[in-house]
Amino acid sequence: MSATLEKGVRVLKEVIDAPIASYFNSCVHCGICAEACLFYTETGDPKYTPIHKLEPLRRVYEQEYTLLGRLAKMVGLSKPVTDAELAEWQELVYNSCTLCGRCSVVCPVGNDIVYMVLKLREGMSASGNAPEGIKGAVNRTVTIGSPMGVKLPAVKAQMKHVEEDYGIPIPLDVEGAEYMVMLSSMEIINFPEYLGAIAKIMRQAGKTWTLCSTAFEATNAGYQIGNSDLARVIVSRIVEGAEKLKVKTVISPECGHAYSALRWNGANVVGRPFTFQVKHIVEVLDEFRAQGLLKTEGFETDRLTFHDPCQLARRGGVIQPQRNLMNMVAKNFVEMPDAGFINWCCGGGGGASAIEEGEELRLEAFKKKKSQLDAVKPDRLVTACANCRIVLEEGLEHYQMDIPVVGLTEMIAEHIPEKGA
Amino acid sequence: MNEMQFLTWVRGPGLDIAVSIFLLGVIWRLLEIYSLGRKKDLAAPRQAAGASGFHTVFRRSMPPAGMGMVKKSPVSYIGGYIFHIGLFFVVFLFAPHIKLINSLIGVSWPGLPSQFIDLMAVVTMAAMVVVLADRINRPVKRYLSNFEDYFTWGVTFLPVLTGWMAVQHLLLPYTTMLALHILSVEILLVVLPFTKLFHAFTLWGSRWYNGQVNGHKGVAV
Missing domain, CATH: 3.40.50 (Rossmann fold)
Incomplete structure (x- = not known):
């Protein structure tokens, strides 16, 4: 067994908990999860059946945590997970799973399959079997600060552009602001309108807000790849920034997984509850709407x-x-x-x-x-x-x-x- | 061993052994699974109506609303409902079974007419055959299936078949068929805790975990 494989299997053993054990014991191979997965429905290939994507994790569970599995392993009836197998599974665990969670909604016995995919990704990542594309994104987030390699000067340049275009100052590192606004690299590079939109909305609502020079990037590729250590580094930056600026609420940008990584997984990876709230921008806007702080005029008339x-x-x-x-x-x-x-x-x-x-x-x-x-x-x-x-x-x-x-x-x-x- | 001795054995020591393995097996497996525990969720919870473990335990007995799942996998759903409900009727509402349970643990409840149970047994077996055919024909199910899937189908089907045949006096003398029936149930009891049949016990926990983990986020799954 190679060192990295050993590490991967060790991580898999560590992440297996009672829910996972319960889930694996409940599966009756009915295949209904396949019908909920767009990678199966659009290709018709049974290998994309969600529960099948977890086979390496199931084997480790069976061999390590069940009496019969341990016996089978001892007498050689149950083969240990190999490097080649994990490499083969990369496509199933990453390329063909977007963590969308439809499978977890349809499973008749109630298995939360996505929960397990995230755990399997931890072992995949530890054993060096994560895809290069996401690995690169994680490394850039940890070393440079963002998955697309965006650094603070790029953010500052965009702030300047937005200030010029909208005539609204963009606050940076303002202590005691109510909201700390996060961005995703995608927004910094491809959709600068987002920052301008925030500035307009906050001005109308009369709310104080700020960007943070040490934590502007919300996306967390560490979470996606299944590396808790890196996920923690990325979340910690945001926690430190928010606590330093003493903000009440951190606003997760228009990015789905950044929201999951911070709102639902963040406190768990740093190991303590947050001292601030986390909201998706859409939640904040709807609150402003309900409080009468968001007033719009005119309508889009196209479909x-x-x-x-x-x-x-x-x-x-x-x-x-x-x-x-x-x-x-x-x-x-x-x-x-x-x-x-x-x-x-x-x-x-x-x-x-x-x-x-x-x-x-x-x-x-x-x-x-x-x-x-x-x-x-x-x-x-x-x-x-x-x-x-x-x-x-x-x-x-x-x-x-x-x-x-x-x-x-x-x-x-x-x-x-x-x-x- | 003649047929009477065979019947005496399966009713006596055979049953004792099977029930013991079953009970110890269930306790062992439940401990093995649920003692693994899990970490506390530190994210600030969000409340939402209908979002809890408890809700999901019940809600998952029905196909999810608006997803058209029954149409996509009709045999799994309809066949699944029929044979599970059928098994419940046949196992727990057949008068001789109630009598046996009463003699073992002293509780009793009213049964259903034997003709009705006969019909249920036939319907259950028919549904199980259709479900098996679907497992063989449907690419996803065939792909997922291994020896255990067919084996557990067999050990579930045999008690229904032998029980029905005993009542109908088919093929073998009643005594022999009854003994085979009891033996097949004993095999089922021994196998249940250690195969996917154990889902009968764990699916409640699984649904609860799923409902609870997502309910923490205010999502009613």
Whole structure:
């Protein structure tokens, strides 16, 4: 057994807990999870059945934590997990799983399959079997500060641009601000409108807010790849920044997994509860709306539909706020079939979009989104996740569908009256 | 050993051995699984209606709303419901079974007419055959299936078949068939804790964990 494999198996042994043991013992191989997985429905290949993706974890569980499994291993009836096997499983654990969680919703015996995929990824990562694409993103986040290699000067440059374009100062490192706003690299590089939109919205709401020079990047590739140590480094930066600036709330940007990583996993990786709240920008906007702090004028009149990011809706419980906001500014808002809680993934969540060799499969899986869009034929597609947005744009381009994708926050901001107007 | 001796053995020592292995096995397996424990969730919880472990324990007995799952996997759902409910009727509402349970642990409840149980046994076996055919025909199920899936199907099917045949006086003399029936139940009892049949015990815990972990986030799964 090689050193890295040994480490991987040791990590797998450590992550196995009572829920996982209960889940594996409950599976009756009914295969219903396959029907909920877009990688199976769009390819028809049974190897993409969600529970099958966990086979190495199941074997380690059986061999280490069950009496019969231990006996079988002793007499050589049950073969130990090998490096080659884990390498083979990389495609199943990463490329073809976006942690979308539909399988966890349909399993009749109640298995939370995504919970287990995240744990298996920890062993995969420890044994060196994570995809290069996500590895690179993690390394850049840890060494440079962001998965796309964005450094503070780039953020400052964008702040300056936004200040010039919008005529609103962008606060940096302001102690005692109510909100600390996080960004995703995707927003810094591809969607600068987001920062401008925040500035407009906060000004109208009369709220104090700030960016943080030591913690501006919200995305957490450590969480996606399954490396708790790196996930902790990334979350700790945010915790330190938020505590140093004494903010009440940290706003997770339009990014699904950043929200899951910070809101639901953050306190667990740093090992203590947060002293501040974490909210997704869509939750904050809906609160402003409910409190009368968000006032818009005019309506979009073209046909709009909304793509629910999995981590926000199904895995995060935020479903109605985005609809309230859509209805504030859209006259012709139509829902796709399966929208909301059971929405289909864009195909690139959970780090999958960073895996170059997974592109072909990703585009194949996108046929599901295509069919949802074909059913309602929208003029534009709105979402609240920069990663979904990029993946959707790639898919739409590939299938030659002329549907622009917009972020919800910036669309809302466009309807905020100019100051004094 | 003649048929009477065979029947005496399965009713006596055979049953004792099987029930003992079953009970010890269930306790051992439950400890083996749930004593692993888990870490406390430190994220600030969000409350939402219908989002809890308890809700999910019940809700998962029905297909999820609006996902069209029954249409996508009709045999798993419909066949699954029929044979599980059928097994419940046949095992727990057949008068001689109630009598046996009463003699063992002293509790009793009203049974259903024998003709009705006969019909249920046939329906249950038919559903099980269809479910098995689906396992063989459907690519996903065939891909997932291993020896254990077919073996556990067999040890579940045999008690129903032999019980029905004994009542109907088919193929073998009643005494022999009854003895075979009891033996097949004993095999089922011995096998249950150590195979996927143990889902009968763990699925409640699994649903609870799933519902609880997601309920912490305010998600009703």
